[in-house]
Amino acid sequence: MTRIGLLGGSFNPAHSGHRRISLAALDALGLDEIWWLVSPGNPLKPVKGMAPLSRRFVSARGAARRARIRVTAIERELGSVYTVDTLAILVRRYPEKRFIWLMGADNLAGFHLWRDWRRIARTMPIAVIGRPGYDGRALKAPAWGWLRRFVRPAAMAQDWTTWRPPALVLLQLPPDPTSATAIRAAHPDWHESAMKSFQHKAVRDGVTRRPIS
DSSP states (O other), rough: OEEEEEEEOOTTTHHHHHHHHHHHHHHHHTTSSSEEEEEEEOOOOSSTTOHHHHHHHHHHHTTTTTHHHHHHOHHHHHTSSSHHHHHHHHHHHHHHEEEEEEEEEHHHTGGGGGGHHHHHHHHOOOOOOOOOOTTHHHSSSSSHHHHHGGGEGGGGGGGGOOOOOOOEEEEOOOOOOOOOHHHHHHOOOOHHHHTTTTTTTTBTTTTOOOOOO
16 A cells, blocks of 8 residues: 555645655655646636746656656646546545645635535545645634534654545644745746756656656
8 A cells, every 4th residue: 555645736836845845745744655646727716827837847847856756747647627526536446555635725725615625625635734824714614613523643654544534634744935936926837947857768657657748
């Protein structure tokens, strides 16, 4: 049984914050690896300012280098836009793996806006990673009123494979103030420079091994 954390996002671009929380989650949850699910398109984010999938994928590959992180655009292959559909398919497709969904406190604050968010919570355990400036808002969010009854002690985080969903654990990991929004503002052409380091290499999906173009 392989223990895998799933971190979804636009990765527009990927940065040190994604890497740092992933490495910390690997230890805190006793994971074998983490999959970064690079979304083809986030229904809750505007299309304007979103770099092409291939650029965001390459950015994530660079940030994940030499770590137990697989970068994948499997949602494009699955044809799934919504997290609830992606997770259901992954559980069916990989019965020999155990998954836990990783999300930041900023996402928990708006979790009630996600499609079928209660079904997401019933599909697999969730680890919520604290994020400066969002923790208080997350604990006042509509979804928290339902989720709080399913919270497990952080000291038992490595036992998550024995939990029956819904199950939630709150992790306070080393904070990282890095912001994708700030990176885009400072370097509007970040996606072009990201491609240069991979322009002579075949870029393949970390899970499906299919070419990314």
